[in-house]
Amino acid sequence: MKQNLIERHGYSERIERMFGKGMVVALTGQRRVGKSCVMKRIYEKYSQDSSDLLTLT
Structure with a gap:
């Protein structure tokens, strides 16, 4: 079940x-x-734009 x-x-x-x-x-x-959702969205945005990205854990 996916939430909006x-x-x-x-x-x-x-x-x-x-x-x-x-x-x-x-x-x-x-x-x-x-x-966590805010940070995941930011991570997804920058992971598409940049190869120089820190890993979020």
């Missing part, structure tokens, strides 16, 4: 602006609010 996910463009854009500045990005918040 809500795009969090505002959060993604704010996180992406920090890339390349030598900053550590940590997402915090309550359980089950979509922190």
